[in-house]
Amino acid sequence: MAEITRLIHEYLRHDKKFPHVWCPGCGIGIMLGSLIRAIDKTGYSKDDIVLVSGIGCTGRLPVYVDFNTLHTTHGRALTFATGIKLAKPRLKVIVIMGDGDAVAIGGNHFIHAARRNIDITAIIVNNSVYGMTGGQYSPTTPYGMKSTTTPYSNVEHAFNISELAVTAGAVFVGRGTVFHAKLLDSLMEKAFAKVGFSVVEIISHCHTQFGRLNRMGTAVEMMQWQRDHSVTVEKAAQMKTEELKDKFKIGVLVDRELPAYQDEYEKVRRWAKGTEKR
Amino acid sequence: MAEAQKKKDIPHIDIYRAWCKACGICVAFCPTETLARDEGGYPYVKYPEKCINCGWCEIRCPDFAITVEGKKNGKKVRDQFEKESPEKGTAAPGQ
Amino acid sequence: MKKKVQKKELLLQGNEAVVEGALKAGCNFFAGYPITPATEISEILSVRLPQLDGTFIQMEDEIASLGAVIGASLAGAKAMTATSGPGFSLMQENLGFAVIAEVPCVIVDAMRGGPSTGLPTMPSQGDVMQARWGTHGDHPIIALCPSTIRECYDLTIKAFNYSEKFRIPVVLLIDEVVAHMREKITICEDEDVEIFNRVKPTVPPEWYIPFEDTPKGVPAMANFGDGYRYHVTGLTHDIKGFPTSRPDEIDPFIRRLFRKVSQNFADIQIGEFYQTDDADITIIAYGCVARSARRAAADGRERGLKVGVLKMNTIWPFMRAQVEKVLRTSKVVIVPEMNMGQMSREVKRVNKGDAKVFTINKVDGKIITPQEILSRIKEVY
Numbered sequence: 001m002a003e004i005t006r007l008i009h010e011y012l013r014h015d016k017k018f019p020h021v022w023c024p025g026c027g028i029g030i031m032l033g034s035l036i037r038a039i040d041k042t043g044y045s046k047d048d049i050v051l052v053s054g055i056g057c058t059g060r061l062p063v064y065v066d067f068n069t070l071h072t073t074h075g076r077a078l079t080f081a082t083g084i085k086l087a088k089p090r091l092k093v094i095v096i097m098g099d100g101d102a103v104a105i106g107g108n109h110f111i112h113a114a115r116r117n118i119d120i121t122a123i124i125v126n127n128s129v130y131g132m133t134g135g136q137y138s139p140t141t142p143y144g145m146k147s148t149t150t151p152y153s154n155v156e157h158a159f160n161i162s163e164l165a166v167t168a169g170a171v172f173v174g175r176g177t178v179f180h181a182k183l184l185d186s187l188m189e190k191a192f193a194k195v196g197f198s199v200v201e202i203i204s205h206c207h208t209q210f211g212r213l214n215r216m217g218t219a220v221e222m223m224q225w226q227r228d229h230s231v232t233v234e235k236a237a238q239m240k241t242e243e244l245k246d247k248f249k250i251g252v253l254v255d256r257e258l259p260a261y262q263d264e265y266e267k268v269r270r271w272a273k274g275t276e277k278r
Numbered sequence: 279m280a281e282a283q284k285k286k287d288i289p290h291i292d293i294y295r296a297w298c299k300a301c302g303i304c305v306a307f308c309p310t311e312t313l314a315r316d317e318g319g320y321p322y323v324k325y326p327e328k329c330i331n332c333g334w335c336e337i338r339c340p341d342f343a344i345t346v347e348g349k350k351n352g353k354k355v356r357d358q359f360e361k362e363s364p365e366k367g368t369a370a371p372g373q
Numbered sequence: 374m375k376k377k378v379q380k381k382e383l384l385l386q387g388n389e390a391v392v393e394g395a396l397k398a399g400c401n402f403f404a405g406y407p408i409t410p411a412t413e414i415s416e417i418l419s420v421r422l423p424q425l426d427g428t429f430i431q432m433e434d435e436i437a438s439l440g441a442v443i444g445a446s447l448a449g450a451k452a453m454t455a456t457s458g459p460g461f462s463l464m465q466e467n468l469g470f471a472v473i474a475e476v477p478c479v480i481v482d483a484m485r486g487g488p489s490t491g492l493p494t495m496p497s498q499g500d501v502m503q504a505r506w507g508t509h510g511d512h513p514i515i516a517l518c519p520s521t522i523r524e525c526y527d528l529t530i531k532a533f534n535y536s537e538k539f540r541i542p543v544v545l546l547i548d549e550v551v552a553h554m555r556e557k558i559t560i561c562e563d564e565d566v567e568i569f570n571r572v573k574p575t576v577p578p579e580w581y582i583p584f585e586d587t588p589k590g591v592p593a594m595a596n597f598g599d600g601y602r603y604h605v606t607g608l609t610h611d612i613k614g615f616p617t618s619r620p621d622e623i624d625p626f627i628r629r630l631f632r633k634v635s636q637n638f639a640d641i642q643i644g645e646f647y648q649t650d651d652a653d654i655t656i657i658a659y660g661c662v663a664r665s666a667r668r669a670a671a672d673g674r675e676r677g678l679k680v681g682v683l684k685m686n687t688i689w690p691f692m693r694a695q696v697e698k699v700l701r702t703s704k705v706v707i708v709p710e711m712n713m714g715q716m717s718r719e720v721k722r723v724n725k726g727d728a729k730v731f732t733i734n735k736v737d738g739k740i741i742t743p744q745e746i747l748s749r750i751k752e753v754y
Binding site: 015016046047048050052062063066067068069070071072073076078079080081082083084085086087088090091108109112265268269271272273 | 401402404420423424426428430432433434436437438439440441442443444445446447448449450452466467470596597598599600602603604605606607608613615616
């Protein structure tokens with residue numbers, strides 16, 4: 001077995017049923033590979049990693065990996081993660097969410113976790129649809145697309161998850177696609193190394209639901225779409241606005257320094273105890 | 279003798295059928311058409327000698343069902359291939 | 374080494390006594406959202422917890438508050454939140470999670486008039502049934518209800534103890550009257566208060582079965598980061614914690630959740646009988662109404678009526694044995710409540726017919742007075 005896969009097997013729970021639950025060609029499997037490789041690079045022991053998820057296709061991810069894993073209620077993963085991080089700051093807390101999980105039902109928690117700048121990495125797999133429940137439109141379903149609950153066409157406008165994270169105050173925001181799996185490795189590595197609220201948005205595909213309803217083809221064809229519609233941040237800087245019309249940027253969108261919540265709260269403790277003057 | 283030497287340097291591709299869901303990603307994005315799909319849609323190694331050990335099939339497999347074991351020569355080809363790629367990830371094969 | 378006796382005489386509000394009790398129990402994490410009439414608990418803990426190396430955080434809503442509390446508890450903290458009816462409604466989702474994942478935590482609900490925004494500054498006892506069945510699905514729950522400031526302190530400690538002992542969320546139902554009323558209480562620093570901490574696994578990690586069906590019904594709980602890597606989920610799970618859809622695993626799991634409470638009724642159900650032995654008339658009351666009930670009983674005795682009181686401190690699980698006892702011995706049982714009859718429904722349910730059960734239901738935002746109870750007694754007896 002080659003090194004890359006051998007490494008992945010070190011982190012899988014082999015008493016769980018494989019192949020995993022996701023559809024053939026689902027991007028979550030590709031992203032899981034990147035996640036494991038990036039976690040391995042952090043140097044944290046498995047005991048010190050907590051992987052938290054919400055509900056949906058992504059919610060099923062933690063069960064397959066051998067960390068402290070927590071599968072919470074829909075949209076609330078970040079709130080549980082906040083409690084874990086504050087109660088035991090030495091733990092590395094990583095949250096996996098889908099687009100509905102992160103910015104629909106959990107939208108409020110998402111912007112507040114970013115605003116608070118709590119040291120958590122949020123990994124959001126954005127496939128533009130509620131896959132597990134059968135293809136209903138989500139806050140990231142583009143205008144004009146079909147879903148099982150927008151049978152005539154979606155008349156709502158989509159959230160740009162990364163831009164939302166930047167505006168809400170995340171200190172690191174990166175976007176990649178499952179087609180660019182190696183870029184995902186490096187984005188996650190950078191996000192894990194960052195102290196503060198970091199976000200990695202992963203453009204993925206749901207060929208089973210979204211692709212089928214919008215005639216976008218197979219997983220392969222949807223990955224080709226990702227390849228053809230993404231531009232690196234560096235390249236985009238040299239392109240004209242009209243050239244970028246149907247493109248999205250990938251790479252590091254924001255990387256800035258701000259003190260993380262738990263470090264700030266350490267100050268509060270010192271003020272409270274009177275060991276330091278406010 | 280020369281023939282045997284050459285064979286040894288070809289990267290070894292393993293496909294773990296029990297985990298493979300025949301999604302076709304590895305085949306579609308193989309830059310050298312080393313892989314092909316059988317009647318069931320499952321991948322198989324059609325032209326092993328074409329493999330340049332780029333590893334993308336392994337990295338992109340959503341089911342951890344394909345591995346590429348690089349041999350000496352193969353690694354050299356891969357290094358060269360990666361050097362030619364201007365950016366990590368983005369200039370991927372298949373592009 | 375002999376400890377110094379430190380007696381503290383304090384004039385405390387109910388909410389303040391809850392804080393003192395929580396800190397005594399070892400609470401080191403609080404997440405909450407401002408709401409009347411529970412806000413004082415947040416305010417005081419925001420001062421006290423950082424002094425003690427604990428953590429206070431104000432979350433974006435009550436859903437997030439209980440989420441953070443559960444997360445903190447999984448990481449080993451003794452965690453609590455405090456709210457009132459509207460916030461308690463929002464917490465029901467994660468309350469169910471704490472039940473199924475067996476995460477110890479304490480939720481204070483300072484009851485105010487409802488439904489909805491209702492009467493923010495006025496008392497009620499309208500959340501009795503919400504505490505029992507607010508979250509969906511079959512589940513056990515423990516809910517305690519103090520009627521004095523001393524009980525606010527003691528029952529908060531008990532709430533933490535039960536949550537840690539039985540790995541279950543415990544609801545402390547206080548009402549607006551008790552939350553804001555002040556009484557003098559004496560707290561001895563060296564008092565021998567039993568503090569129970571969750572039982573941790575002693576086996577090596579590879580032997581650990583996180584949701585094992587033990588005779589006690591309560592499996593040992595490893596904290597995240599202690600070297601026992603396991604899966605926690607809100608899905609119905611097997612003994613290892615992994616989701617299951619096998620009937621032969623689902624049924625014993627759900628039944629164990631109930632069993633861990635039901636086989637400990639004697640430990641959990643706390644209440645007091647006041648002069649019920651010879652009573653013809655027994656008042657069953659809880660919360661601030663229990664205060665009026667005791668006064669009504671005393672006044673009644675002065676007038677020659679044999680009145681007793683069963684004061685319930687445990688609301689859930691329902692104190693069936695104690696209630697049945699007074700139903701057997703009394704001719705008349707009166708259940709005064711500041712709701713349309715939530716506990717009286719339970720009392721009537723277990724009444725075999727030896728006693729007549731009458732209710733007093735008051736929902737105008739005012740406390741039930743001893744006079745009102747007495748006149749009801751005169752009316753029916």
